[in-house]
Amino acid sequence: xxxxxxxPEALRLQEGESSSLNCSYTVSGLRGLFWYRQDPxxxxxxxxxxxxxxxxKEKERLKATLTKKESFLHITAPKPEDSATYLCAVQAEPxxxxxNFVFGPGTRLSVLP
Amino acid sequence: xxxxxxxxxxxxxxxxxxxTLRCSPRSGDLSVYWYQQSLDQGxxxxxxxxxxxxxxxxxxLERFSAQQFPDLHSELNLSSLELGDSALYFCASxxxxxxxxxxxxNGTRLTVT
Numbered sequence: 619x620x621x622x623x624x625x626p627e628a629l630r631l632q633e634g635e636s637s638s639l640n641c642s643y644t645v646s647g648l649r650g651l652f653w654y655r656q657d658p659x660x661x662x663x664x665x666x667x668x669x670x671x672x673x674x675k676e677k678e679r680l681k682a683t684l685t686k687k688e689s690f691l692h693i694t695a696p697k698p699e700d701s702a703t704y705l706c707a708v709q710a711e712p713x714x715x716x717x718n719f720v721f722g723p724g725t726r727l728s729v730l731p
Numbered sequence: 732x733x734x735x736x737x738x739x740x741x742x743x744x745x746x747x748x749x750x751t752l753r754c755s756p757r758s759g760d761l762s763v764y765w766y767q768q769s770l771d772q773g774x775x776x777x778x779x780x781x782x783x784x785x786x787x788x789x790x791x792l793e794r795f796s797a798q799q800f801p802d803l804h805s806e807l808n809l810s811s812l813e814l815g816d817s818a819l820y821f822c823a824s825x826x827x828x829x830x831x832x833x834x835x836x837n838g839t840r841l842t843v844t
């Protein structure tokens with residue numbers, strides 16, 4: 619069964635204090651790993667797609683990396699507006715009757731001024 | 732703006748009633764997913780359609796049903812509503828089933844009183 623876990627469950631940082639969020643996965647036939655940001659009461663917002671081990675993507679203060687078993691979301695010099703829940707998801711090979719997009723439980727990030 | 736439109740934004744109804752939630756996917760997207768998110772909980776996968784065909788079912792109750800129409804919009808029907816059905820219901824769409832991210836709408840907040 620495809621599974622995604624994320625750690626830590628919650629993270630409090632001071633503004634400017636860099637850190638990393640972890641996403642570990644087991645999936646048969648990885649088609650992509652995705653990072654999302656979700657603000658309270660809103661739909662998840664797509665950030666990055668990673669397709670193969672060694673791949674990296676960057677956007678402003680965020681950088682996502684991928685290995686064969688996990689992905690990291692590095693946050694450099696975060697600001698209070700980076701506070702949100704960050705979700706990781708894996709897409710498996712589509713097989714009829716089987717969910718092929720599996721989300722992790724998320725990491726709740728708070729950045730204090 | 733993700734391009735995915737969900738209506739209505741808010742819905743308040745009584746136990747035992749039936750409601751219909753509507754989703755218009757991004758232009759050109761063939762796949763539609765429905766998720767339920769209860770307060771401070773993760774995303775629970777309900778059901779997925781691809782080009783009008785049901786592809787996968789998750790933890791969807793028998794009281795819930797969905798369909799995707801020829802114009803690719805989708806509807807989620809919830810009947811015999813219970814207090815525990817109160818949640819945010821998200822629709823997401825993707826271009827195809829493989830190698831493409833999901834793009835989420837901003838959800839319908841359902842309150843059952």
